[in-house]
Amino acid sequence: MEYILIIISAVFVNNILLAQFLGVCPFLGVSNKVSTAVGMSGAVCFVMAVATLVTYLVQYYLLVPLGIEFMQTIAFILVIAALVQMVEIILKKISPALYQALGIFLPLITTNCAVLGVAILVVSKPFGFGGAEPDMFNLAESVVYAIASALGFGLAMTLFAGMREQLELSNVPKAFKGVPIALITAGILAMAFMGFSGIVK
Amino acid sequence: MGKLSLITKGIIKENPTFVLVLGMCPTLGTTTSAINGMGMGLATTFVLILSNMVISAIAPLIPSKVKIPSYIVVIAALVTVLQFLMQAYVPALYATLGLFIPLIVVNCIVLGRAEAFACKNSVVDSALDGIGIGLGFTCSLTVIGFVRELLGGLSVFGTKLVEGDGMLAFVLAPGAFLVLGYLMVLFNKAKK
Numbered sequence: 001m002e003y004i005l006i007i008i009s010a011v012f013v014n015n016i017l018l019a020q021f022l023g024v025c026p027f028l029g030v031s032n033k034v035s036t037a038v039g040m041s042g043a044v045c046f047v048m049a050v051a052t053l054v055t056y057l058v059q060y061y062l063l064v065p066l067g068i069e070f071m072q073t074i075a076f077i078l079v080i081a082a083l084v085q086m087v088e089i090i091l092k093k094i095s096p097a098l099y100q101a102l103g104i105f106l107p108l109i110t111t112n113c114a115v116l117g118v119a120i121l122v123v124s125k126p127f128g129f130g131g132a133e134p135d136m137f138n139l140a141e142s143v144v145y146a147i148a149s150a151l152g153f154g155l156a157m158t159l160f161a162g163m164r165e166q167l168e169l170s171n172v173p174k175a176f177k178g179v180p181i182a183l184i185t186a187g188i189l190a191m192a193f194m195g196f197s198g199i200v201k
Numbered sequence: 202m203g204k205l206s207l208i209t210k211g212i213i214k215e216n217p218t219f220v221l222v223l224g225m226c227p228t229l230g231t232t233t234s235a236i237n238g239m240g241m242g243l244a245t246t247f248v249l250i251l252s253n254m255v256i257s258a259i260a261p262l263i264p265s266k267v268k269i270p271s272y273i274v275v276i277a278a279l280v281t282v283l284q285f286l287m288q289a290y291v292p293a294l295y296a297t298l299g300l301f302i303p304l305i306v307v308n309c310i311v312l313g314r315a316e317a318f319a320c321k322n323s324v325v326d327s328a329l330d331g332i333g334i335g336l337g338f339t340c341s342l343t344v345i346g347f348v349r350e351l352l353g354g355l356s357v358f359g360t361k362l363v364e365g366d367g368m369l370a371f372v373l374a375p376g377a378f379l380v381l382g383y384l385m386v387l388f389n390k391a392k393k
Binding site: 110 | 224225280300303309376
């Protein structure tokens with residue numbers, strides 16, 4: 001039950017893109033076509049799940065016992081950068097087709113703040129769902145939260161890409177062309193997502 | 202290019218927010234009020250100036266293969282220093298900005314300036330470039346925060362102007378996108 005609440009909360013209520021503003025750069029950058037948006041979301045989902053798993057272990061089995069939690073930022077970004085590189089090499093070897101599909105998005109993910117953001121979020125503050133006492137996430141909950149966040153990222157990104165494909169065909173005033181109209185569309189999409197607030201306390 | 206233009210170009214001509222459209226996450230996430238926006242801008246400026254200086258000094262020593270990872274480590278170290286300083290001197294602001302302070306590491310403005318400017322220019326020029334771009338970023342964030350605070354809470358820099366409720370949506374998530382979008386339109390219009 002708690003996992004379901006975590007998933008609903010991360011996908012709809014506290015959508016990582018539209019409510020927490022993490023990962024807005026790729027959201028505006030590569031969301032021109034639905035197909036690229038889906039590819040990017042897939043890559044983010046994969047990296048986010050693995051990165052959160054590894055950084056969780058680093059935090060609780062390396063940084064905390066040694067009393068060097070202040071090294072968190074440096075340690076996490078190094079883990080993520082190394083991981084992205086490793087994922088790229090492994091994918092190239094075992095699944096060239098998937099590598100072809102995700103290839104161009106992988107290097108971009110190191111600087112996607114959603115990945116680092118979720119990794120820091122799950123170890124820095126207690127969460128409480130459905131009236132439960134706020135509690136730090138355990139390993140399984142952290143990974144579920146990361147995957148759900150990535151799904152929320154994918155959902156927002158795909159919806160937005162669909163809208164932008166339509167925008168291409170419409171007659172937009174000159175000063176609004178490009179990023180401004182995209183941001184205003186995103187604002188309206190964020191308003192729609194606000195309708196979910198209150199489902200999960 | 203004169204030294205002065207290195208500083209001023211970041212404010213209008215190469216404004217990181219409205220023209221280059223970089224660093225969108227903190228721009229949207231921290232501008233719930235003018236003070237928060239300004240705080241975030243100054244924090245980023247601090248990291249930007251120092252990272253530009255350090256990177257321009259060490260750039261000739263770094264093999265091009267490990268360029269980006271080395272830059273990220275330098276930036277992450279500076280962000281850690283900033284975290285300590287903010288916890289010590291402005292704990293309230295540090296708590297409000299929260300997650301977005303460690304996320305300066307992945308702010309594309311900082312890495313972008315390192316790659317596009319600092320690694321090819323002298324330490325002094327890089328510092329000036331950092332000041333200019335940082336100021337531009339701070340100005341944009343302050344303006345966005347100002348508009349959101351005014352519309353959403355009817356107050357300016359924390360002082361209530363008139364009694365009553367503002368349009369709450371502007372302080373919440375959708376307002377961030379809308380205000381930035383419309384300000385960008387005005388910026389485009391004004392530049393012509």
